[in-house]
Structure formats: structure tokens, C-alpha cells
Amino acid sequence: MSQTHKHDMMLAVLVAAFMGVLLLLLWPQLRPSPPPPPIDDAWARIQAADRIVVGTAADYPPFASYDDNFALTGFDIALMHEIGQKLGVQVEFKDIAFDGLGSALALNQVDAAISAISVTLARDQAMDFSNVYFHGEDAVLARQESSLTVNALSDLSPYRVGVQEATIYQNVVQRQLVATGTMLPQNLFVYKQADTAVAALSAGDIDLVLLDLQPAQVAVNLNGLKIVGQGFVPQAMAVAVKNGEWALQARLNEALAALQHEGRTAQLVLDYMDILPAQPLPLPTAVAAATPIPAAPTPSCIPGMKFVVHLNLDDDNMQNPPAMLPGAPFQKGWRVQNTGTCAWSTGDYLLYVDGNTPMARMGGQAVYIQRPVQPGETYDIWVNLVSPLMPGLYQGIWVMHHSQGGQFGDRIWVGIEASPLPTVTPRPTQTPAPNIQFMVDRAPINAGDCVTFSWDVIEATAVYVYAAGQNWQQNQVPPQGSRRECPPLTTYYELRTLGPDGAQAIREIFVPVIPVPGAPVIEQFTLYPPDEIFAGQCLNISWEVWGSVSSVTILRDNIAIYPHTAVRGFVIDCPPASGTMAYSLVANGPDGTGRQQQTVKVMLPAAPPPPPTATPAVIPPAIQAFNVYPSQVEQAACVAVSWRVSGQAALIQVKRDGMVVLDNARYSGTVDDCLTNSGTIIYRIEASNQAGGFAFQETAVQVLPVP
Numbered sequence: 001m002s003q004t005h006k007h008d009m010m011l012a013v014l015v016a017a018f019m020g021v022l023l024l025l026l027w028p029q030l031r032p033s034p035p036p037p038p039i040d041d042a043w044a045r046i047q048a049a050d051r052i053v054v055g056t057a058a059d060y061p062p063f064a065s066y067d068d069n070f071a072l073t074g075f076d077i078a079l080m081h082e083i084g085q086k087l088g089v090q091v092e093f094k095d096i097a098f099d100g101l102g103s104a105l106a107l108n109q110v111d112a113a114i115s116a117i118s119v120t121l122a123r124d125q126a127m128d129f130s131n132v133y134f135h136g137e138d139a140v141l142a143r144q145e146s147s148l149t150v151n152a153l154s155d156l157s158p159y160r161v162g163v164q165e166a167t168i169y170q171n172v173v174q175r176q177l178v179a180t181g182t183m184l185p186q187n188l189f190v191y192k193q194a195d196t197a198v199a200a201l202s203a204g205d206i207d208l209v210l211l212d213l214q215p216a217q218v219a220v221n222l223n224g225l226k227i228v229g230q231g232f233v234p235q236a237m238a239v240a241v242k243n244g245e246w247a248l249q250a251r252l253n254e255a256l257a258a259l260q261h262e263g264r265t266a267q268l269v270l271d272y273m274d275i276l277p278a279q280p281l282p283l284p285t286a287v288a289a290a291t292p293i294p295a296a297p298t299p300s301c302i303p304g305m306k307f308v309v310h311l312n313l314d315d316d317n318m319q320n321p322p323a324m325l326p327g328a329p330f331q332k333g334w335r336v337q338n339t340g341t342c343a344w345s346t347g348d349y350l351l352y353v354d355g356n357t358p359m360a361r362m363g364g365q366a367v368y369i370q371r372p373v374q375p376g377e378t379y380d381i382w383v384n385l386v387s388p389l390m391p392g393l394y395q396g397i398w399v400m401h402h403s404q405g406g407q408f409g410d411r412i413w414v415g416i417e418a419s420p421l422p423t424v425t426p427r428p429t430q431t432p433a434p435n436i437q438f439m440v441d442r443a444p445i446n447a448g449d450c451v452t453f454s455w456d457v458i459e460a461t462a463v464y465v466y467a468a469g470q471n472w473q474q475n476q477v478p479p480q481g482s483r484r485e486c487p488p489l490t491t492y493y494e495l496r497t498l499g500p501d502g503a504q505a506i507r508e509i510f511v512p513v514i515p516v517p518g519a520p521v522i523e524q525f526t527l528y529p530p531d532e533i534f535a536g537q538c539l540n541i542s543w544e545v546w547g548s549v550s551s552v553t554i555l556r557d558n559i560a561i562y563p564h565t566a567v568r569g570f571v572i573d574c575p576p577a578s579g580t581m582a583y584s585l586v587a588n589g590p591d592g593t594g595r596q597q598q599t600v601k602v603m604l605p606a607a608p609p610p611p612p613t614a615t616p617a618v619i620p621p622a623i624q625a626f627n628v629y630p631s632q633v634e635q636a637a638c639v640a641v642s643w644r645v646s647g648q649a650a651l652i653q654v655k656r657d658g659m660v661v662l663d664n665a666r667y668s669g670t671v672d673d674c675l676t677n678s679g680t681i682i683y684r685i686e687a688s689n690q691a692g693g694f695a696f697q698e699t700a701v702q703v704l705p706v707p
Contacts, residue, residue: 043247046111051090054080055110057098058411059354059397061166062272063116066356070318070395070415075272076114079133082264083239086255097399097407100303102126104409105242107304107339112248113240116168128245129238130252133265136235138169139216141201141209142228148208150229157183159207162197165190165567167273169210172233181690184617185648186542186570192549194274196564198223205565212275304340305400305409308378311335315415318395323419324387327661327673332414333382336400340408344373347403350381352396353411358523359388360396362414363653363660383414389641389654389662389671391420435459436507438495444512447519448593450486451511453493455479460497468492468670469627469642474531486584486597488522489513489670492629492640519592520547524667525585527598528619530646534605538574540619542648545587545594555584578602596668621649621687623697625668628683632702635678639701644668647695649687657682678705 046052056064056076064074072093084091096104101113105127119129140150150156157177163169170190177183189206191197197209198219208228209216219225239256241248259265269275311333315321324330338344349368352361362385373379388394395415399407435458440451457463457479465483466475468491477483485493495507528540545552545567554562554571562571567587575581580601587594625644633639645652645667654662654671662671665685675681681703686696 042111042242042245043251046087046089046248049089051092052084052087052112053092053094053110055094055096055101055104055113056080056115057101058093058095060098060116060168060171062168064114065166066395068356070356075134075268076116078268078272079259079265080114080239082259082268083252083255086258087251095397095411097409097411099406100305100408101240103302103304103340105240106302107341108242109304109306109339111241112252116235116237117240118234119236119238123240126243127240128243128249129240130249131256132236132238133256133260134235134237134269136168136233136237137213137231138210138233139213139227140229140232141198141211141216141219141225142207143201143204144224144226146207146226146228148228150208150232153177153232154182155229156208156210157187160187160189160205160570162189162191162200162206162209162566164194164197164211164274165192167194167211168233168235173210186540188568189566189570190544190568191566192552195219197566198225199564200566201225205562205571212273214275301342302340303342303402303408304338306337306339307410307412308335308337311380311382313414313416315395315413318393318415321393321395321415321417324416325674326387326389326391326418326671327656328387329659330385330387330416331382332385333380334412335378335380336409336412337378338373338375341375343375344369344379344400345403346370346372349401349403350383350398351401353399353407354397356393356395358664359390359662360394361663362386362388362394362396362416363663364396364398366401385414386659386661386663387416387418389418389673390669391418393417433505436495436497436505438465438507438509440493440509440511443510444514445487446514446592447488447516448486448595450484450595450597452482452484453509454482455495457495457497459499461500462498464494464496466494466496467625467642468494468629468640469625469644469668471531471625472496484582484597486595487511487513488594488596488668491642491670516592518548518589520545520549520587520589520594522585522587522594522596525596525598526646526667527583527600528646530598530600530622530624532601532603533575534603535575535578537602538572539583539600540570541573541583542570543585544568545585547587547594548589548591549587550590551588553586553588555586557582558584575600575602578604618689618691618693619647620691620693621645621647621652621689621695623685623687623695626683626685626697626699628699628701631700632704633675634704635706636674636676637703638672638674640670641673641683642670643685645685645687645695647687647693648689649693650689652685652687655684655686658684675701675703678703 058064058066058072062074063076067073080091094110098115104110105113142148163173173188178185178188194211194215200206201209202223216227239252313322313332346369349366351366352364364383364385367383395413397411397413399411400409401407437456440453442451445451463477463479464472464475465477466472490513491511493509497505522545524544526542549567552565552567553560580599582597582599584597624646627642628639652665653660654665681701682698684698688694
């Protein structure tokens with residue numbers, strides 16, 4: 001090769017190298033600029049407003065619910081307030097249907113959402129999440145000798161399962177198993193504390209306990225129990241924000257990390273869930289990476305609903321609920337706005353979903369939208385209700401539902417106070433006749449106390465002592481005797497005699513019962529079969545207690561047969577002898593005592609007793625007593641409505657002329673009803689359950705016009 005060719009080649013190499021270096025240096029200026037990231041103005045908006053609006057579904061204790069004073073409470077509520085302090089802004093909550101939280105974020109109705117939201121891949125397509133602030137996992141405990149293995153939540157259904165009251169586990173079992181008919185209601189035992197449930201498991205009162213993994217591991221070490229299943233209720237919870245709001249997401253993560261370092265998150269877990277971690281909780285973590293899944297199809301529109309104003313009966317956030325006479329019909333109206341991008345159709349409807357007591361539905365039925373409502377348009381909606389006969393504060397919560405299923409929008413409510421009736425002058429206790437004496441040792445009494453009735457009757461062929469509403473034929477007593485009664489509510493008691501000529505005489509005693517504020521409320525205490533059984537037969541006992549409870553005890557003839565039992569449960573007891581047995585349920589609390597008593601006659605059969613029969617899967621409801629007394633009154637006078645239902649009833653209603661005046665009533669009770677219209681009034685009680693069981697009874701009252 002000539003020198004000239006070598007020179008040309010070296011020159012070409014040098015030029016190429018120079019051009020490459022030059023191109024490398026100039027590339028940042030020559031390459032196309034990437035598109036700027038989307039603008040995230042959420043955090044700036046929150047700072048300017050000095051508040052963060054947070055959506056929550058306040059129907060899921062212990063994460064978010066309302067307390068007895070109608071204020072939001074729970075682990076998520078407390079955690080979000082702590083986050084707000086770290087961010088330096090006020091926290092404002094909006095109670096929104098859980099299904100509609102994602103829509104509320106997309107529509108900018110809220111800045112963030114916290115409501116025990118577990119992070120899933122599907123949800124991650126629709127919204128962004130903070131780092132996970134709570135990791136939870138469940139475990140199922142059984143006795144060491146048990147051969148049970150739990151592979152799925154549905155495997156719990158055939159067994160007696162204990163859970164702690166107001167925990168996610170009570171909610172999960174109630175909603176996924178009991179409410180769907182997979183598990184019988186009597187198989188769910190609810191205990192005030194997790195350790196009480198564990199003790200009941202060790203004693204053989206129940207078969208399994210569903211609880212958090214950490215206390216389950218402690219119970220295994222201390223009680224000789226074993227874990228037979230876990231991981232059915234996994235929880236990896238985070239705060240949700242709108243897609244692309246990275247600045248807000250970063251601020252939330254900083255606040256969560258600080259709270260975790262300071263131990264505040266662990267303290268809140270202990271305060272609200274009664275979980276003491278066996279080791280320090282992990283720092284809030286980002287959602288674990290996972291194999292991408294195809295994005296869900298973008299919905300054609302987003303449903304939304306915002307509460308605008310009360311059209312009547314404004315309760316001032318339950319600080320000043322309007323007073324209503326018990327049993328009075330009324331209408332409640334709200335103005336709401338379609339804040340979504342979908343028009344509402346005539347298939348969408350407003351439905352009662354929750355309340356501070358079961359009676360808060362007040363007879364309300366679903367109300368359908370009467371015309372299409374376009375996005376941005378307001379709409380007035382009304383529901384027909386009846387004030388409960390039982391005096392007290394009531395808050396009923398209503399939510400919009402899609403025609404295709406699912407809820408959306410703000411949860412709205414009606415709040416009233418059913419005022420106590422004017423003091424009704426009790427019918428005077430009759431002067432004892434020489435041949436009939438009927439007395440009580442004291443009256444009035446406080447709720448939870450007992451009284452003793454005594455009687456002495458001469459020249460009668462039969463004597464009966466009973467509470468108003470009970471079947472008098474099933475309450476025959478000796479001519480002379482006494483009986484201890486523990487009336488839970490103000491009650492009339494009667495003594496009825498039958499003379500040799502068939503004539504009847506009745507003596508009455510009125511026992512006012514003064515409620516004790518804060519005392520436990522016994523919602524249900526039933527014996528089945530009620531009233532009478534043969535020796536050798538057994539009783540099904542079911543009960544449920546509400547409120548602030550320290551202990552629950554079941555007694556037979558004043559002997560505790562189930563001490564420190566569940567606040568909700570079911571047991572079978574076989575009386576050891578014949579005679580009249582008094583079963584009592586006593587619920588003690590820091591503010592008082594709740595007490596109910598039922599009696600059953602154990603009779604010696606003339607023939608060998610029938611062979612034991614299997615307990616029916618669902619005990620049908622039965623009306624044991626229904627009475628309206630007196631049966632004839634003048635206008636503006638009051639009657640006492642008394643009832644007692646046995647079996648298993650999902651819904652008990654008291655109606656007056658076809659109108660519900662007491663919705664979701666308790667299994668037994670006595671209420672007064674004052675009548676203003678003359679004529680014949682028909683009272684009716686109905687009891688039903690999910691298995692198709694139904695029972696009813698009617699009675700009439702004649703209301704005379706005032707002269």
C-alpha cells in the first residue's frame with residue numbers, strides 16, 4: 001500500500017472519530033425533548049385550602065364507623081388525623097359508599113380515600129396508592145386434639161366460630177358466610193375480647209377462633225392450641241389518591257414513615273385493634289412489583305352523587321335532631337346532585353343500608369329515581385318513614401344504588417329523636433279483695449333489677465300470673481306463692497283467677513322500669529322450645545348483647561352455667577330435673593347491668609319421653625306472646641304493646657293498621673302507643689328469617705271518640 005493511501009485512511013479514521021465525538025457532545029441538544037410529566041396540582045390545591053378532603057366508608061369497624069355520639073371513629077380515622085398533623089393541614093371526611101370511593105377520587109370530589117382499602121392489582125389500575133401502612137394476616141385456632149384443617153374461609157361454616165366483637169373478622173364472617181346463608185347464625189360466637197374467645201375454645205365451648213396471626217401465635221404458646229389455617233383475610237392497606245398525583249403521594253409517604261418511626265402507628269393498632277405486635281411493625285412499604293396485567297377497559301362514564309342540602313328535618317349533624325312523636329309517620333327529603341359523568345336512570349334507587357340501631361330504618365323502603373337525571377343536575381328525593389315507638393335517638397343511613405348493582409356517592413342520613421311520651425298515668429292497682437291478694441315488693445325499679453311478686457288466692461279453681469303479652473293459659477301457678485321477675489322494660493303484670501262458676505277476675509300491677517344510660521342492652525334472649533319441655537329434652541339458648549359490656553353470664557335457677565360467655569352466641573342446655581326452671585342472662589358493664597329472664601316448665605311425661613331430635617338447621621320464628629292492653633280506650637289515650645318472639649328471626653316488625661311503627665324490633669319488649677283516631681285499630685306483629693320462616697299475630701283495639 002502506498003504512503004498516500006495510508007495517509008488517506010488515517011485521515012478518514014480521524015475524521016470519523018472526530019465526528020463521532022462531536023455527535024456525542026451535541027446529542028443532548030439534538031435529540032427530541034421528552035414530553036413533560038403531567039402536572040400534579042393536588043398537593044398545591046390542598047395547601048391553598050389548608051385542608052385535605054378524605055373519603056371513607058364509615059360502616060366498617062374497627063377502621064371507620066360512628067360512635068355513640070355520631071362522630072367518626074376508628075383506626076383509619078385516627079391515622080388520617082395524624083397524617084394531617086404531619087402535613088400541616090386540616091382533615092375533612094366525607095362518608096361515601098365504599099364502591100364509590102374510586103369514582104369520588106376520579107371526579108375530584110375527595111383528595112384521598114382511606115377505608116381499609118386493600119391494595120390489589122385491579123385497584124392499582126384505577127388509582128394510585130401510598131406506601132402500605134398496615135399489613136395484616138389472619139389465623140384459625142383449634143384445640144390441639146382437633147383434626148380440623150381449614151383451607152378456605154367457607155370451611156368455617158359447619159363449626160362454632162369465635163371472633164372478637166367489632167373486628168374485621170366479625171365483619172368478614174357476618175357478610176361472607178352468615179349473610180349469604182353459608183353459615184348458620186348460631187355458629188357465629190362474638191366475644192368482647194379475643195382472649196375470652198381463646199378461653200372458650202380451650203374450654204370446648206366453641207370449635208374454632210378466627211383472629212390476627214400475632215395473638216394466635218401467642219395463644220399457641222400459652223394454651224396448647226394450634227393453628228389450622230391462615231391467610232384467608234390478607235390485609236395490605238394503603239391510602240388511595242387519584243392516578244398521577246405523585247406530589248401528594250410523596251407527602252403521604254413521608255408522613256407515614258415519620259409516624260412509623262415515632263411508634264404512633266403501632267400505638268393506634270393497639271388502641272383500635274387490640275393487637276400488640278410481637279416484633280416492630282415493618283416500615284410502610286410500596287406496593288410489591290407484580291406481573292403487569294392488561295388495563296381494565298376504561299368505563300364509558302363515572303357515576304357520582306353529592307349531598308346538597310336537607311329539604312326538611314335538618315338534624316345539624318346529629319347535634320340537634322328534630323323531635324318526633326313515637327309512631328308518627330313523616331317524610332324525609334334531601335336535595336342531591338349528579339356529580340358524575342353518567343346520567344341517572346329510573347332503575348337507580350336510594351336504599352337504607354345502616355343505622356345506629358336496627359330500628360333506625362323506620363320502615364323505609366327503596367325509593368327509585370323518577371326521571372333521568374343528567375350530570376350536574378340536582379334532584380329532590382323523599383322517603384316515607386315512621387318514628388319508632390321506642391323513645392330514643394335514631395340515625396338511618398341511605399345510599400344510592402346502580403340499576404346493575406353496586407353503590408355510589410355520598411352516604412346520606414335521616415336523624416330524629418323519638419320523644420318520650422307524656423307520662424301516662426298507670427291504671428291504679430286494685431284494692432285487694434278478701435279472697436284475692438296480689439302484691440309486688442317494690443316499684444319503680446332500675447333496668448337490670450328484679451322484683452318479687454306474691455299472691456294469696458282463696459276459693460279459685462285456677463290461678464295464673466303473667467306479664468302483659470304472655471299467654472296466660474301457660475302461666476298457671478299455685479293459689480299461694482311468689483315469683484321473682486326481672487322486667488327489662490316497663491311492664492304490666494296480671495293475676496287472673498277462675499272461679500267455681502267459671503267467672504274470671506283480674507288484678508294488675510304496674511312496674512315502671514327506669515332505663516340506665518350506658519347499661520348493656522340485651523337484644524335477644526330466647527329459649528327453644530319455649531315455655532314447656534319434657535324431662536330428658538334439651539333447650540336451644542340464643543342471645544345477643546349490645547353496648548359497653550364487661551361480662552355476660554347465663555344462669556339456670558341463679559346458678560351460672562355459662563360464665564363469661566360471648567356477647568352473641570348459641571348453646572344447648574339439658575335441664576337436670578323436672579319443675580320450673582328460670583334461665584337468666586346477665587350482662588354487666590361499667591355503667592350498669594342488663595338482665596332478662598325466661599322460665600320453662602320441665603314436665604315428667606306419662607310415657608317415655610320422645611327420642612331426641614336433631615336441632616333444626618334454622619329454628620323457625622314463633623310468636624310466643626302479643627298483647628295490646630287495654631283493648632278499649634278513648635281518643636288520645638295510650639295502650640301498652642307487648643310481645644315475645646322465639647326461634648330465629650332476621651326481621652321483627654310491629655304494625656298499626658298495616659303501617660310499620662317499630663322496625664327491626666327486639667325479640668321481646670313493651671312500648672306505649674298513644675292513639676288519636678277513633679275506630680278499630682289492628683295491631684300486627686310479624687317475624688321472618690332468611691330460610692323462609694314466617695309467623696304473625698294480630699289483635700284489635702277499639703278507640704272510642706271523646707264525648
